Amino acid sequence: MYRYDAFDQTLVDERVEQFRDQVARRLSGALSEDQFRPLRLLNGLYLQLHAYMLRVAIPYGTLSSRQLRTLAHIARTFDRGYGHFTTRQNIQFNWVRLDQAADILAALASVEMHAIQTSGNTIRNVTADHLAGVAADEIEDPRIYAEIIRQWSTLHPEFSFLPRKFKIAVTGAARDRTALKVHDIGIQVVRDAAGEAGFSVLVGGGQGRTPMIGHVIRPFLPKADLLAYLEAILRVYNEFGRRDNLYKARIKILVQTLGPAAFTAMVEEQWQALRGPALALPDEELARIAAHFAPPTYARLPAASAALAAARAEPVFERWCRHNLLPHKQPGYAIATISLKPEGGVPGDATAAQLEALADLAERWSLDEVRVSHEQNLVLPHVRQDDVPALWRELRAHGLATPNAGLITDIIACPGLDYCNLANARSIPIAQQIQRRFANRERQEEIGAIKIKISGCINACGHHHVGHIGILGVDKKGAEFYQITLGGDGSERAALGEITGRAFAAAEVVDAIDTIIDTYLGARRHGEAFIDTYRRVGMVPFKEALYGAH
Amino acid sequence: MTKVVTANRLADGAIVYLAGSDTWSTRLDEAAVAADEATAAALLAAAERAVAACQVVAAYAFPVAVADGRPVPIDQRERVRAAGPSVASDFRD
Ligand code: SF4
Numbered sequence: 001m002y003r004y005d006a007f008d009q010t011l012v013d014e015r016v017e018q019f020r021d022q023v024a025r026r027l028s029g030a031l032s033e034d035q036f037r038p039l040r041l042l043n044g045l046y047l048q049l050h051a052y053m054l055r056v057a058i059p060y061g062t063l064s065s066r067q068l069r070t071l072a073h074i075a076r077t078f079d080r081g082y083g084h085f086t087t088r089q090n091i092q093f094n095w096v097r098l099d100q101a102a103d104i105l106a107a108l109a110s111v112e113m114h115a116i117q118t119s120g121n122t123i124r125n126v127t128a129d130h131l132a133g134v135a136a137d138e139i140e141d142p143r144i145y146a147e148i149i150r151q152w153s154t155l156h157p158e159f160s161f162l163p164r165k166f167k168i169a170v171t172g173a174a175r176d177r178t179a180l181k182v183h184d185i186g187i188q189v190v191r192d193a194a195g196e197a198g199f200s201v202l203v204g205g206g207q208g209r210t211p212m213i214g215h216v217i218r219p220f221l222p223k224a225d226l227l228a229y230l231e232a233i234l235r236v237y238n239e240f241g242r243r244d245n246l247y248k249a250r251i252k253i254l255v256q257t258l259g260p261a262a263f264t265a266m267v268e269e270q271w272q273a274l275r276g277p278a279l280a281l282p283d284e285e286l287a288r289i290a291a292h293f294a295p296p297t298y299a300r301l302p303a304a305s306a307a308l309a310a311a312r313a314e315p316v317f318e319r320w321c322r323h324n325l326l327p328h329k330q331p332g333y334a335i336a337t338i339s340l341k342p343e344g345g346v347p348g349d350a351t352a353a354q355l356e357a358l359a360d361l362a363e364r365w366s367l368d369e370v371r372v373s374h375e376q377n378l379v380l381p382h383v384r385q386d387d388v389p390a391l392w393r394e395l396r397a398h399g400l401a402t403p404n405a406g407l408i409t410d411i412i413a414c415p416g417l418d419y420c421n422l423a424n425a426r427s428i429p430i431a432q433q434i435q436r437r438f439a440n441r442e443r444q445e446e447i448g449a450i451k452i453k454i455s456g457c458i459n460a461c462g463h464h465h466v467g468h469i470g471i472l473g474v475d476k477k478g479a480e481f482y483q484i485t486l487g488g489d490g491s492e493r494a495a496l497g498e499i500t501g502r503a504f505a506a507a508e509v510v511d512a513i514d515t516i517i518d519t520y521l522g523a524r525r526h527g528e529a530f531i532d533t534y535r536r537v538g539m540v541p542f543k544e545a546l547y548g549a550h
Numbered sequence: 551m552t553k554v555v556t557a558n559r560l561a562d563g564a565i566v567y568l569a570g571s572d573t574w575s576t577r578l579d580e581a582a583v584a585a586d587e588a589t590a591a592a593l594l595a596a597a598e599r600a601v602a603a604c605q606v607v608a609a610y611a612f613p614v615a616v617a618d619g620r621p622v623p624i625d626q627r628e629r630v631r632a633a634g635p636s637v638a639s640d641f642r643d
Pocket of ligand 1: 414415416417420421422423424455456457458459460461462
């Protein structure tokens with residue numbers, strides 16, 4: 001794992017003391033709210049519906065047990081005993097006091113964490129594949145490059161006041177688990193014809209009011225040029241991105257307006273001007289950062305564990321293994337998905353006790369590492385197959401063994417109108433209703449792989465545009481209604497969902513989902529997943545089932 | 551339209567309702583109810599003084615109905631603010 005050097009540590013420590021002073025000046029009246037708001041947002045502190053909310057970055061979704069314990073401590077001491085994992089590898093604390101916010105930042109800084117650039121028109125927390133370093137289909141660990149981008153973008157003076165927020169995702173694998181194509185910039189490690197590793201660079205994807213799939217503007221970028229190229233993209237955006245209209249300020253609108261070819265030409269021209277020693281990534285520095293992400297020392301084990309195979313005779317355990325266990329690239333190891341989607345729970349929430357339990361389990365059985373996925377689940381990335389039965393028993397004791405990863409109850413839901421100041425409608429209760437309706441585990445398995453994603457407003461934090469079934473909360477004369485989309489996909493086969501038709505009242509949504517599922521089950525060919533059936537049969541049968549022939 | 555004035559307390563962010571010319575309560579049923587625009591404007595002016603005095607932030611008025619002498623929010627947003635997150639209890643309006 002990456003460890004802060006003296007420079008990193010000084011930077012976050014100084015930021016804590018600056019913020020402490022700013023809060024004191026705000027409380028004393030020396031700063032007005034208008035003066036203070038941008039300062040608190042620079043430190044991830046929002047004023048939400050019920051209270052202040054602090055958004056903490058989890059760079060590339062990797063946490064140590066020590067960090068997890070600090071998050072648990074913050075949840076227990078400064079919040080109401082829980083935290084909420086978001087779709088951007090952040091954790092949010094919903095009940096924070098302003099007069100304690102600097103103490104929380106100090107606690108974070110003590111474990112090399114911060115909330116810098118988790119808000120505002122800056123380069124936000126850089127996200128990465130949550131299976132980085134352990135997925136079999138990976139060319140290189142993307143966290144190396146995410147960390148380099150984190151260092152380059154943190155407090156970058158030129159990019160502190162962009163036209164709008166800016167989100168970058170990085171993956172090292174062909175299978176996309178990061179929703180790469182709906183990011184402002186998506187970076188994928190690829191090989192050129194000679195076998196050399198470099199990057200494919202995609203720009204101009206995004207969700208929100210105007211969802212778009214990004215364009216590959218450079219199929220192969222040599223590694224040394226990563227920062228020069230990113231700087232060129234950001235420069236073009238900073239200069240030409242619109243600042244006069246909030247709804248047209250994201251880079252996707254600039255790429256669309258200029259056209260990908262003209263945009264690319266401008267970036268390439270900038271890049272040629274920027275290429276040079278100042279921004280080139282030296283081999284030694286690359287190697288230094290890469291060393292932090294070197295594979296841990298694994299035991300030499302047989303590829304398959306007899307103990308695990310024997311334990312799988314127990315049906316309840318077998319079900320969890322079937323859905324929540326993934327193959328690891330190291331023989332004898334497995335990757336365990338810890339679902340934060342228990343039936344009727346809040347997607348992405350974990351209590352302080354659960355975070356502490358996971359810290360202990362990670363220390364004992366996962367080489368001290370936990371990952372956070374953009375699907376609001378956690379991952380223990382390095383579990384010996386022999387240890388899986390014991391791990392599962394412990395997870396069960398802490399309410400963390402829901403066997404539903406990738407199934408219909410593994411729903412992404414944003415905080416919605418239960419917490420968020422911008423929401424039109426509630427998201428979480430809709431997720432809970434769907435979870436209850438489909439609680440039967442056999443039925444969940446019969447339905448198979450499907451992704452339902454729910455947002456409480458058009459900002460799309462719940463990724464509804466790329467849900468196989470997307471649900472968007474809208475306000476109709478003060479009442480909560482929900483628009484449903486079908487066919488969205490956040491993977492390497494990215495697609496934006498199509499609206500089914502008129503929106504549904506809150507009380508109608510779960511029946512509508514049931515109708516959609518029944519239609520799918522009636523139409524699917526043997527073994528076909530929901531998204532594939534939808535692609536084959538299209539919208540018409542679903543529309544007819546939902547709205548009748550009219 | 552009948553209105554109540556709300557804000558968040560500066561130091562801890564708690565939701566508060568203006569209960570008198572310079573008192574705030576965390577309970578909606580203790581809020582001062584303005585039955586006409588002139589009273590609502592006077593309540594908002596009092597709230598702005600509290601903003602200037604660094605007691606509260608983000609003050610605004612919102613519409614309520616009055617049932618059994620108590621203000622009841624009309625919009626879902628204010629219902630959630632008054633009752634807290636609905637997520638443990640599902641839709642039970
Ligand atoms: S999608 Fe809207 S309601 Fe949901 S968290 Fe984002 S801004 Fe809030």
